[in-house]
Amino acid sequence: MSTLKRPYGIAVAQLGPIHLADSRAAVVKRLIELLRESKSRGAKFVVFPELALTTFFPRYWMTEEEAVERFFERSMPGPETKPLFDLAAEFGIGFYLGYAELTPDGRRFNTAILTDEKAKIVGRYRKIHLPGHSHHIETAPFQHLEKKFFEVGNEGFKVWDALGARIGMCICNDRRWAETYRVMGLQSAEIVALGYNTPSWNIHWNEPPHLRMFHHLLSLQGNAYQNGIWVAAAAKCGKEDGFHMIGGSAIVAPTGEITAQAQSEEDELIFTSADLSIGETFREHVFNFAKHRRPEHYKLIVERTGAGAPLGTAPD
Amino acid sequence: MSTLKRPYGIAVAQLGPIHLADSRAAVVKRLIELLRESKSRGAKFVVFPELALTTFFPRYWMTEEEAVERFFERSMPGPETKPLFDLAAEFGIGFYLGYAELTPDGRRFNTAILTDEKAKIVGRYRKIHLPGHSHHIETAPFQHLEKKFFEVGNEGFKVWDALGARIGMCICNDRRWAETYRVMGLQSAEIVALGYNTPSWNIHWNEPPHLRMFHHLLSLQGNAYQNGIWVAAAAKCGKEDGFHMIGGSAIVAPTGEITAQAQSEEDELIFTSADLSIGETFREHVFNFAKHRRPEHYKLIVERTGAGAPLGTAPD
Numbered sequence: 272m273s274t275l276k277r278p279y280g281i282a283v284a285q286l287g288p289i290h291l292a293d294s295r296a297a298v299v300k301r302l303i304e305l306l307r308e309s310k311s312r313g314a315k316f317v318v319f320p321e322l323a324l325t326t327f328f329p330r331y332w333m334t335e336e337e338a339v340e341r342f343f344e345r346s347m348p349g350p351e352t353k354p355l356f357d358l359a360a361e362f363g364i365g366f367y368l369g370y371a372e373l374t375p376d377g378r379r380f381n382t383a384i385l386t387d388e389k390a391k392i393v394g395r396y397r398k399i400h401l402p403g404h405s406h407h408i409e410t411a412p413f414q415h416l417e418k419k420f421f422e423v424g425n426e427g428f429k430v431w432d433a434l435g436a437r438i439g440m441c442i443c444n445d446r447r448w449a450e451t452y453r454v455m456g457l458q459s460a461e462i463v464a465l466g467y468n469t470p471s472w473n474i475h476w477n478e479p480p481h482l483r484m485f486h487h488l489l490s491l492q493g494n495a496y497q498n499g500i501w502v503a504a505a506a507k508c509g510k511e512d513g514f515h516m517i518g519g520s521a522i523v524a525p526t527g528e529i530t531a532q533a534q535s536e537e538d539e540l541i542f543t544s545a546d547l548s549i550g551e552t553f554r555e556h557v558f559n560f561a562k563h564r565r566p567e568h569y570k571l572i573v574e575r576t577g578a579g580a581p582l583g584t585a586p587d
Numbered sequence: 588m589s590t591l592k593r594p595y596g597i598a599v600a601q602l603g604p605i606h607l608a609d610s611r612a613a614v615v616k617r618l619i620e621l622l623r624e625s626k627s628r629g630a631k632f633v634v635f636p637e638l639a640l641t642t643f644f645p646r647y648w649m650t651e652e653e654a655v656e657r658f659f660e661r662s663m664p665g666p667e668t669k670p671l672f673d674l675a676a677e678f679g680i681g682f683y684l685g686y687a688e689l690t691p692d693g694r695r696f697n698t699a700i701l702t703d704e705k706a707k708i709v710g711r712y713r714k715i716h717l718p719g720h721s722h723h724i725e726t727a728p729f730q731h732l733e734k735k736f737f738e739v740g741n742e743g744f745k746v747w748d749a750l751g752a753r754i755g756m757c758i759c760n761d762r763r764w765a766e767t768y769r770v771m772g773l774q775s776a777e778i779v780a781l782g783y784n785t786p787s788w789n790i791h792w793n794e795p796p797h798l799r800m801f802h803h804l805l806s807l808q809g810n811a812y813q814n815g816i817w818v819a820a821a822a823k824c825g826k827e828d829g830f831h832m833i834g835g836s837a838i839v840a841p842t843g844e845i846t847a848q849a850q851s852e853e854d855e856l857i858f859t860s861a862d863l864s865i866g867e868t869f870r871e872h873v874f875n876f877a878k879h880r881r882p883e884h885y886k887l888i889v890e891r892t893g894a895g896a897p898l899g900t901a902p903d
Contacts, residue, residue, distance in 0.1 A: 564892050
């Protein structure tokens with residue numbers, strides 16, 4: 272018998288590569304397989320990756336129109352994704368799913384949704400920290416064109432009371448920014464879910480590739496701890512048509528400890544019976560924001576965007 | 588011959604225990620010994636701990652007047668500390684030193700200073716994130732009375748151009764708060780120095796003691812990476828009159844990697860010839876704040892102190 276105080280089944284469904292030639296129907300079959308495994312483990316909530324329905328297309332130079340045609344979703348669920356929603360409703364499992372969103376008025380976002388036990392969409396997050404560039408880097412072995420294909424998310428960092436917990440969402444590069452988690456922590460988030468596609472090679476400088484995995488895990492661990500939250504992170508990984516991305520899907524406790532981590536670069540489910548009460552303990556003591564935070568000294572965080580000169584050194 | 592682009596000698600001078608019976612003169616002798624070792628290693632800058640001149644007195648219940656009488660400094664340098672300043676000036680080495688500051692008008696702060704090559708005080712930081720409590724917890728084996736003995740720092744998180752680098756300061760519990768580093772990162776800090784006294788046991792709940800060291804290092808590593816800065820952290824550690832505090836003094840690169848870590852719980856010098864150019868690389872690419880930060884979505888960080896309810900979920 273478990274002695275956890277508030278046990279909560281979280282599954283993270285890592286995806287191996289999706290190649291250009293793979294159909295959405297084939298991908299959804301894989302998602303459904305992972306959903307079945309989530310059910311068998313006792314999950315209430317399963318996290319799928321960022322842009323989970325297609326290859327990581329921002330690596331390719333093309334026009335926005337071409338990208339929309341091949342890689343964006345006009346509705347969610349759509350005809351190909353509806354079977355996933357139907358089975359999730361049958362199982363009573365909620366999920367996080369990332370996809371490229373085309374709005375009715377033609378805007379493009381890198382988006383994730385949150386569904387409840389009935390597979391109703393109850394939350395939507397549009398990626399705010401878009402990495403990469405918008406121009407064609409001729410000399411690079413691949414591109415990272417998120418700033419070309421997507422607008423910056425326009426709905427902020429929100430959290431939702433759903434599936435018996437308070438859940439926030441972010442996407443990929445957001446996980447490297449402390450502000451992402453703090454804004455959700457200030458809304459008493461208990462779980463933050465995220466998906467990612469992270470190339471193993473940095474096209475901007477000769478970064479040692481082992482650092483990519485280290486920085487991924489460090490970002491999850493440091494921010495889970497500093498906010499007293501569970502973080503559940505799902506990779507799409509392995510070699511997509513020859514372009515390698517890191518795995519390392521992980522579930523991280525509010526202690527900053529990794530409680531589950533993927534072993535492969537293929538489709539793989541990881542699971543933790545997460546004790547949500549651990550987060551409460553951290554948020555009551557060391558990270559009791561009301562007792563310890565001093566926003567009067569944080570103003571620069573919203574007053575400046577880029578790094579600049581020192582503030583005056585005279586006493587306030 | 589070193590191939591580092593901007594080599595910069597950083598030393599961290601960990602202190603073993605200072606007992607109630609130890610005189611300031613005896614402590615300053617130890618600081619001077621560590622300063623000599625810093626010189627022999629080629630340091631430009633050496634970091635001493637928080638409250639480096641006395642035992643960690645906030646563990647004891649006493650009146651503010653008693654604390655002031657025994658543990659606070661009325662001037663810096665004072666008669667006991669002047670030999671340290673004199674030798675630092677002779678060596679041309681700057682330092683960070685933490686101490687309990689009594690101001691001329693009777694205010695009390697947990698303070699650190701930064702000196703230049705001539706041992707002139709060029710920077711002062713007064714601790715903002717005071718941990719612990721202000722009342723007597725009768726049942727606890729020791730107290731953590733920083734909120735009783737100190738006011739919250741009133742000068743913000745600043746950085747100084749000194750010793751050939753841009754240097755910021757914080758103290759102990761500040762290192763667990765992402766805002767600390769971000770406010771200095773937004774002023775283009777290259778090095779953040781800090782001292783700490785961290786009890787191995789948490790008096791508020793039965794936290795496994797191994798987590799104390801893990802959280803210390805995780806906080807340094809995660810925030811060094813997320814801001815592209817070097818972090819140099821000096822412990823006072825070991826058993827002070829029977830009360831154990833963690834060691835783990837460390838120098839952390841902007842990669843988040845630990846480049847030097849203390850091995851003992853005694854006086855011990857660690858050193859890194861830090862390449863300041865690594866930070867530039869990170870701040871130019873993944874943490875190019877101007878390109879990637881979105882302060883319009885960070886407002887809650889300054890608008891709220893404590894954790895609260897979810898923001899509305901309707902689109903902005």
